[in-house]
Amino acid sequence: MQSLNLSWLEAAGIEAAILRLDLLDPLLSGNKWFKLKGHLRVAEAGGSPGLISVGGAHSNHLHALAAAGQRFGFSTVGLLRGEPQDTATVADLQAMGMQVHWLGYGEYRQRYQAAFWQPWLERYPGYHPVPEGGGGLPGTEGCAAIAEMIEAQLEGLGWDDYQQLWLAVGSGTTLVGLQLALPAGPELIGALAVPARYGVGEQIEAQLQQAQCERRQFRLLEACGAGFGRFDQALLDFMQDCEAQSGMYFEPVYSAKLLLALQQQAAGGYLAAGSRVVLLHGGGLQGRRSLLAR
Ligand SMILES: Cc1ncc(COP(=O)(O)O)c(C=O)c1O
Numbered sequence: 627m628q629s630l631n632l633s634w635l636e637a638a639g640i641e642a643a644i645l646r647l648d649l650l651d652p653l654l655s656g657n658k659w660f661k662l663k664g665h666l667r668v669a670e671a672g673g674s675p676g677l678i679s680v681g682g683a684h685s686n687h688l689h690a691l692a693a694a695g696q697r698f699g700f701s702t703v704g705l706l707r708g709e710p711q712d713t714a715t716v717a718d719l720q721a722m723g724m725q726v727h728w729l730g731y732g733e734y735r736q737r738y739q740a741a742f743w744q745p746w747l748e749r750y751p752g753y754h755p756v757p758e759g760g761g762g763l764p765g766t767e768g769c770a771a772i773a774e775m776i777e778a779q780l781e782g783l784g785w786d787d788y789q790q791l792w793l794a795v796g797s798g799t800t801l802v803g804l805q806l807a808l809p810a811g812p813e814l815i816g817a818l819a820v821p822a823r824y825g826v827g828e829q830i831e832a833q834l835q836q837a838q839c840e841r842r843q844f845r846l847l848e849a850c851g852a853g854f855g856r857f858d859q860a861l862l863d864f865m866q867d868c869e870a871q872s873g874m875y876f877e878p879v880y881s882a883k884l885l886l887a888l889q890q891q892a893a894g895g896y897l898a899a900g901s902r903v904v905l906l907h908g909g910g911l912q913g914r915r916s917l918l919a920r
Contacts, residue, residue: 627779630905632871632885638892639899643783645776646874648909654697656909657800658690660772662756664764666694669754676701678746679756680729680737682855683711684879686910687760692722703727703750707734714915759797761829766837769803776904777809788812788902792888794819794880795846796854798830800908806839812904817849817887819880824854849887855879861886862918874907877914881907 630642647656654662669677677700681688688704695702702724706716710728719726736742743755756762780786791808795801795816804814820826827846834842852858857878865882869875876882884905891897 627776627783627904629783630872632868634889634892638895638897639901640892640897641900641902642888642905643785643788643902644874644905644907645772645779646907647772648875648907648911650909653693654690655911656686656690657769657772657906658686658760658909659694660768660803661687661760661765661799662690662694662768664768665754665756665760665762666698666700668764669700672752672754674700674752674754676703676750676753677756678703678705678743678750678753679760680705680707680734680758682707683713684715684855684913686913687758688719688724689715689912691756691760692719692724695724696722701725701753703746703753705729705734705737705746707731715912718912757797759799761797761799761833763833763836765799766802766806766833769800770807771803772800772906773804773807773809785902788904790815790897790901790903791906792817792884792903793906794849794884794908795826795830796820796880798826798833800906801844802830802833802837802839805834805841805844806837808843810843814844816844816846817884818846819850819883820854821850822846822848847887847891849883851883851886857882864889875911875914876907877910878918879913880910 627643627645630644635642679691692702704719704724704726706728790813792815795818801816861882864886865876868885
């Protein structure tokens with residue numbers, strides 16, 4: 627965890643620290659390892675030949691899954707949204723040995739239906755299906771460890787407490803894991819990188835119930851701006867300014883939107899001067915390449 631020094635935080639009198647999950651590993655970085663490790667264990671325990679999952683043409687989740695498969699000796703299959711596209715991410719997936727299939731948009735929309743997996747599991751018998759984004763119980767339970775990392779590193783910052791923990795939300799898996807394990811005290815704030823109408827609130831609720839978690843001590847803020855995976859020049863300018871000031875890289879789909887949501891709350895006076903906040907850097911820097919080249 628490192629101090630995050632940005633002029634707009636300083637102007638609002640807010641002290642911030644960021645958990646640099648982006649630095650964990652060159653390929654299995656960010657929250658991905660926490661979400662995938664339980665799925666890998668389930669696959670190993672069940673003698674699965676491989677893992678199969680769903681995502682987009684820039685998916686950080688599929689990128690990490692392909693890397694994990696290559697590293698730990700599992701085959702991987704990626705079911706991609708939409709029509710075939712050449713992106714740097716897709717090239718990496720294939721180079722790491724992932725078998726890629728394009729779903730079109732219609733079939734992709736069925737991904738939360740139980741029947742979605744059936745034909746794919748007939749084609750890839752015994753494969754362990756991983757929900758999009760690495761969710762489900764193995765994913766949420768794995769993310770609980772992030773809360774322990776934060777607790778263990780507070781002392782190094784000279785902090786004995788903090789008021790809010792901010793993270794970007796896609797599938798909600800990481801937020802649910804933190805809700806399971808965060809000690810009482812800090813407020814959990816999820817900046818939605820996807821429009822609320824995609825049903826992320828319902829997915830969070832379903833994952834909390836699956837984990838038999840009764841706590842509901844979190845708040846979701848709209849942060850998706852131009853839409854999921856969409857961004858404008860103003861967001862890129864803001865991101866690049868934050869990068870220049872902090873000396874770390876962000877990406878426009880999750881972390882830049884997280885920072886912008888925090889900046890807006892700070893500028894709007896919704897955070898008391900003297901507050902301490904922790905942010906999660908969720909990694910995802912592989913996606914930055916082709917997104918910025920657009
Ligand atoms: C860089 C990055 N940050 C945040 C998230 C959101 O995590 P979750 O899907 O657990 O809500 C993702 C999605 O995996 C991501 O790739």
